[in-house]
Amino acid sequence: MQIGEAARRAGLTVKTVRYYANIGMVTPRQDAVTGYRDYGEGDVAKLQFVGKARKFDFSVEECRELLGLYEDRNRPSREVKAMTLKKIDEIDARLAELQSLKDELTGLASACDGDHRPDCPILNALSGK
Amino acid sequence: MQIGEAARRAGLTVKTVRYYANIGMVTPRQDAVTGYRDYGEGDVAKLQFVGKARKFDFSVEECRELLGLYEDRNRPSREVKAMTLKKIDEIDARLAELQSLKDELTGLASACDGDHRPDCPILNALSGK
DNA sequence: CTTTACCTTCCCCTCGGGGGAAGCCTTACA
DNA sequence: TGTAAGGCTTCCCCCGAGGGGAAGGTAAAG
Known part of the structure; x- marks a missing residue:
């Protein structure tokens, strides 16, 4: 299928899907004559996977890593869990930071x-007086 | 004083202080002969002000606005309070978003x-299975 | 045959600076 | 007097994760 259809089915924009192709994350077959990208079902599944991982705040590089684990049928679940726990820690740190920021602003x-x-x-x- | 000293006293990097000069936020006098920027006490106070506001998550444009209010001795405090409350709302929204993200990841x-x-x-x- | 709706590559834009090159100014020291 | 060090200047490219749009090719439908 063409990129527009693949993007629609993955819930992403065409720009985003093209970007993922450019950085080598989800690389479809490309028609030698027209130059059009040709996405298969597996590609769409990967796009959906990456789309969800991005919503979970994983960076594009982390998504690439997760995608590698996802495609490796024999990988231990340990690695995936470790990445998830690390992400949770990062979120916790950001939560604490934002909370203290909010407390200060609320007081002011x-x-x-x-x-x-x-x-x-x-x-x-703000002026330190 | 020179930019290095001003940056040190404001707790900012030289790059950052130069950037603020370039975008017209804190514009020091500039020596016509050497081209060196020349910061006065008032400039340092402004840099410190902006530095603190940035730590409170105000964007550079918001800092510019706050700086304008800070310099206007007759402005009503209403405007500053409104900006602060808006910022608190934004932080609240981000907190809720991160919390639900954390809950989902923790469950997984x-x-x-x-x-x-x-x-x-x-x-x-992630793969929707 | 032409319009319409796709698709392609290419380049600039975001935000808040960071990194580093090339070159000028002043001061310290041999 | 030379020179090395440490300031400073402008200029340009870089980050993440794409967005916006121009210029041009392609395919299907009227």
């Missing part, structure tokens, strides 16, 4: 009247 | 044995 906002007067604890905090 | 990881065997619920989930 509650101290600011937010009216017509120019005095503003938020700006004072 | 706990279902995966993570041993030498090839069966892996994580990959199965």
Whole structure:
């Protein structure tokens, strides 16, 4: 099938699918005459796989790695689990960071009247006064 | 003072300070003979201000806006508070997103044995089987 | 025969700078 | 006096993960 159909079935944009072909992640057959990319069922499955992994916040390089594991029928599940736990740790770190950021901003906002007067604890905090 | 000293005092890199000069955010005087940028105390204060605002996850454009409000002695605190509340909302949205992502990944990881065997619920989930 | 809807490659854009080259300025030291 | 070191300058390319659009080829339908 052509790239548009493959993209639609994988829930990705044509640009994204073409990008994955360019970086060698999902490489379809290419018609020698027209130059059109020709996607098979297996390619679409890979595209869907990568699309889901991306939604799970795996980077493109991590997706490439996961795809390698996915295609290796004998790989131990250990490696996949390790990558997933690492990703969870990263998310945890980011959650903590955002939470403390939110706490600080919330504290500043509650101290600011937010009216017509120019005095503003938020700006004072930013300017270090 | 020269850019290196200004950067050190603001806790930023020279590259970053030069970038802020290039985009017109903090524009020091520039020596006509040597071409060296010449930072005053007010410039350093602005750099520190922007540095802190960046740590609070404000974008460079938002920092530019905050800096404008900071320099306007008569601006109402309303605007600053509104920006802060908006930023808090954005952080909340990102927190919720990351939390649900973490929940999904945690569920998958706990279902995966993570041993030498090839069966892996994580990959199965990604491949939609 | 022409329109329409695909597809291709190619290049520039995002955001917030980082890395490094080539070249100028000033100071310190042999 | 030379030179080495450490500042500074501009200029250009790089990152991730594609998006936008131009210019041009192709296929199917009217």
